[in-house]
Amino acid sequence: GAVVSQHPSRVICKSGTSVKIECRSLDFQATTMFWYRQFPKQSLMLMATSNEGSKATYEQGVEKDKFLINHASLTLSTLTVTSAHPEDSSFYICSAPSGGSYNEQFFGPGTRLTVL
Amino acid sequence: AQRVTQPEKLLSVFKGAPVELKCNYSYSGSPELFWYVQYSRQRLQLLLRHISRESIKGFTADLNKGETSFHLKKPFAQEEDSAMYYCALSGRGAQKLVFGQGTRLTINP
Numbered sequence: 001g002a003v004v005s006q007h008p009s010r011v012i013c014k015s016g017t018s019v020k021i022e023c024r025s026l027d028f029q030a031t032t033m034f035w036y037r038q039f040p041k042q043s044l045m046l047m048a049t050s051n052e053g054s055k056a057t058y059e060q061g062v063e064k065d066k067f068l069i070n071h072a073s074l075t076l077s078t079l080t081v082t083s084a085h086p087e088d089s090s091f092y093i094c095s096a097p098s099g100g101s102y103n104e105q106f107f108g109p110g111t112r113l114t115v116l
Numbered sequence: 117a118q119r120v121t122q123p124e125k126l127l128s129v130f131k132g133a134p135v136e137l138k139c140n141y142s143y144s145g146s147p148e149l150f151w152y153v154q155y156s157r158q159r160l161q162l163l164l165r166h167i168s169r170e171s172i173k174g175f176t177a178d179l180n181k182g183e184t185s186f187h188l189k190k191p192f193a194q195e196e197d198s199a200m201y202y203c204a205l206s207g208r209g210a211q212k213l214v215f216g217q218g219t220r221l222t223i224n225p
Contacts, residue, residue, distance in 0.1 A: 032211060043202065043217045044160075093160070097211045105152075105213060107160040 002028045004096050006108035013084055014116055021079045021111045023050075023094030029074035030096035034105070035067075038091040050077040050094075084115040118143050120205050120216035128222045129193050137188040137219045139177075139203030146208040149179055149186040152215075154200040163188075163201070173197070193223045 003026040013019050023033055031052045036044040048069055049057040056069035066088075068080040081088050091112050095105040119142040129135050141147060151163040164172045166179040166186060177188045186203060203216040 034212065044215045046212065046214070049212060095160075095213075104162050104165070105211070107152075109159045 002026075002096070002098055002106045004094065004106045004108040006092075006094055006111050008111060009109060010112045010114075012114045012116065015085055016083055018080055018082045019084055019113060021081070021092055021094075021113070023077045023079070023096070023108055025075045025096045025106075028096075028099065030077075030099075031074060033071060033077040033094055033096045035069065035077075035079050036093045036095070038093060038110070040091075044093060047079075050079075052077075081113065084113070086115045089113055089115045118147075118205060118207075118214045120203050120214055122201075122203055122216035122219050124219045125217065126220050126222070128224060130224050131195055132192050135188075135190045135193045135197070135221065135223075137201050137203075137221065139186045139188065139216055141184050141186065141203075141205050143184075143205060143207070148206045148208055148210075149177070150204045150206075150213070151175070151177055151186075151188050152202045152204055154202070156199070160202070195223045195225060197221060198223045 005024045007022045033050040035047045037047050038044050046059050047062045050069045050071040052071045058064045071077040091110050093110040095107045098104040121140045149166040152160050153163040154160045175190045177186050179186050200218050200220050202218045204213045206213050
C-alpha cells in the first residue's frame, strides 16, 4: 500500500519559536493532503486541507497565520507552527488520499510536538 | 452539519464473544462511511468502507440510512482485535474525513 511519512516524529521546542513538520507521500503523488490534530485520548480534528500549488483551506476556528501550510510539490506538504505556545502541544497527523475510486486515506505516523 | 458519534469510549469483551462498535452519523447528503483502526504504536489505517461491502479480518459494517448508523461487528472477537477504532464520514466523492471520537476495544483472554 501507499506510504506517508512524517518528520520529525517528535519535537520539543521553547515557547515563541516556530516548528516545521513535513509530510511526504513516498510512492505516490498527492495533490491534496490533510493535517489533523489529536489531543490525548481524543479524536482526530481536521485542521486544514493542503492543496498543491494553491492556498490551503482551513477549518473553522483554525488560525491560518499560526499554522502555516505549504504544499510545494506533489509529494510534500509542510505544517509550520509559528510562535508556538504550550497549548499548541499536541499530536499532529497528516494524511493523503490514494487517488483511487474508494477514497482511501493513508496516514502518516504523526508528530508529537511539546512546547515548553 | 457533518457529525460522527461513537457513544462508547471503551469496550471490553472476552475472546470468542461477539463484538459491536456503534457509530451514528449526521449528514445531509449521501455519505461515504469508513472504519479506521489504530493498533498499539501503529498509524491509523483503513479497516473497511461501506461502498465495498467487504469483510476484513472478520469485521463487517452495514450502512443503515434509516437509522443513520454504521455499526462495526465481528461474531467472534480475537485478542489481536484490541485497538482504537474510529468511524469516519466523507461526502460522496469528497476526500475530507470527519472522525468520531473513537472506541478503544479491549479483548480479554
